[in-house]
Amino acid sequence: MRVKAAVLHEENKPLAIEEIELQPPKRGEVLIKVGAAGICRSDLHFIKGEAPITLPAILGHEGSGTVEAVGEGVTMVKPGDRVILSFVPNCGFCHYCETGRPHLCDTALSVNRGVMMDGTSRHFTASGKQITNMGKVSCFAERTVAPESGCIPVAEDFPLENAALVGCSVTTGVGAVLFNAKVQPGSSVAVVGCGGVGLNVIQGARIAGATTIIAVDVQDPQLDFACRFGATHSVNASREDAVARVRQITQGGVDYAFEAFGGGETTNMAVEMTRKGGTAVIVGLAPVGDKAPIEAMTLTRLEKTIKGCYYGSSRPRQDMPRLVELYRRGVLDIDHLVARRYSLDQINGAFADLDSSKVGRGVIVF
Ligand SMILES: [Zn+2]
Ligand SMILES: [Zn+2]
Known part of the structure; x- marks a missing residue:
């Protein structure tokens, strides 16, 4: 399907808002309608060339959304579920997963070259060039495909922009x-x-x-x-x-x-x-x-x-729901972290605001 996305083609250049080709979810993967995406300094490092990434790339690793479709064998989420996206979707079987440190999952990090867990990609430019994903999230797009282990369900009344922030800065x-x-x-x-x-x-x-x-x-x-x-x-x-x-x-x-x-x-x-x-x-x-x-x-x-x-030494599937509960009890303040909201079209301005060190967080809302 064709979806609108912000694509980084060249370091230190504005992100291009363009239509990309998103392939359907394969086994163990989920199609996400993105709800909110945080503007985080880690993305800016890639834009400025301070961290290496193969271009073109779709950044955005602090996201939330709604499950729209699921691939074969998906059991942990279903269409309609509201989810936080984890940028370390873990395998469940490696040394780190089995010793209670899924945020260090070998499989997630070893295939962290901007492709899915099976080594293939779902994101391509309109002309067919493969696009690097970020943390298997790539939420600077209207829709994305993520591994089901990176989708952490939350109640449907938990605000999407708050869910996005739990995906990176709050948990970290x-x-x-x-x-x-x-x-x-x-x-x-x-x-x-x-x-x-x-x-x-x-x-x-x-x-x-x-x-x-x-x-x-x-x-x-x-x-x-x-x-x-x-x-x-x-x-x-x-x-x-x-x-x-x-x-x-x-x-x-x-x-x-x-x-x-x-x-x-x-x-x-x-x-x-x-x-x-x-x-x-x-x-x-x-x-x-x-x-x-x-x-x-x-x-x-x-x-x-x-x-x-x-990643806050967290076990995302266990600990993100705990943090959401702390928010519900009024112990954790996420509402006041969000200071600015932007559309996807305004994303370059959003990064300029981040770079000028405005207080509070900026979030893209879809
Ligand atoms: Zn971040
Ligand atoms: Zn693992």
């Missing part, structure tokens, strides 16, 4: 606190970078019962916004030595520091901000090749721990 941020670090009540937390993921780390820390939550960013509007999600202190790293300030506020450093910006220097900052025996959790995705200049001795003498955290 809140999950880093609850599922990876397992922050204890009464803890102190610092969050470096208060964009889409950082805001969710902050509210994850609030939900976990952290009593000191320090937001660190270089822009005052982002810091003010962070306070609405639970930050108790804010530090503008462009005006003061953020590490020294965090140590001063906490009299020695935080129990947990989260890097939610994506960079080597900020990774080092997170390590430096932790107290003796503290833990730095690296959530942001740094540019390829970026190194963190960590003083190795401090890890030994101060018994610090550094942990990587991908």
Whole structure:
């Protein structure tokens, strides 16, 4: 079928809004009518050429929608179901799936070359050229095809734009606190970078019962916004030595520091901000090749721990419904994360707004 999509043909060029050819779902796959798609910095990395991807590509990895048709053998969803799309649709049988870490699924990541689990593609340009998909989601299109294991059903009254954000930033941020670090009540937390993921780390820390939550960013509007999600202190790293300030506020450093910006220097900052025996959790995705200049001795003498955290260390099929329930109970705020709504035709403006660091999240609504 022909569907309208935003296609990246060339780095640092606007996405082209055009009709593409979408093939029907094969075995274990689902046709999705996309409902909402978040504008996330990971997409921008590909647009700017800061992360490699084979072009042309349809980006968009933070999406939700409605199941329109299912391929052979699909049992977990049916037409009409509202779903969150996971960008790590897991196989269920590899070492990582069987040891309870489906977000690290070998099969999903080894075929993460922009094709489906069977190595073939469903997305083609009108002239027949294969299009790379992103995370088997590619939600910057009216319709897409996804593996059924990447479709997490939610109740039909859960807003589609909120469902999209659970697909990436909410799970990545809140999950880093609850599922990876397992922050204890009464803890102190610092969050470096208060964009889409950082805001969710902050509210994850609030939900976990952290009593000191320090937001660190270089822009005052982002810091003010962070306070609405639970930050108790804010530090503008462009005006003061953020590490020294965090140590001063906490009299020695935080129990947990989260890097939610994506960079080597900020990774080092997170390590430096932790107290003796503290833990730095690296959530942001740094540019390829970026190194963190960590003083190795401090890890030994101060018994610090550094942990990587991908996709909130979540088990998407188990944990996304839990996060949705926290929203229903009024514990998790997703409504106020969404600051701007766009149509698919406005997508290049949406990325310009993201790049100019407007507060809150932008979402494409279909
Ligand atoms: Zn994302
Ligand atoms: Zn697997």
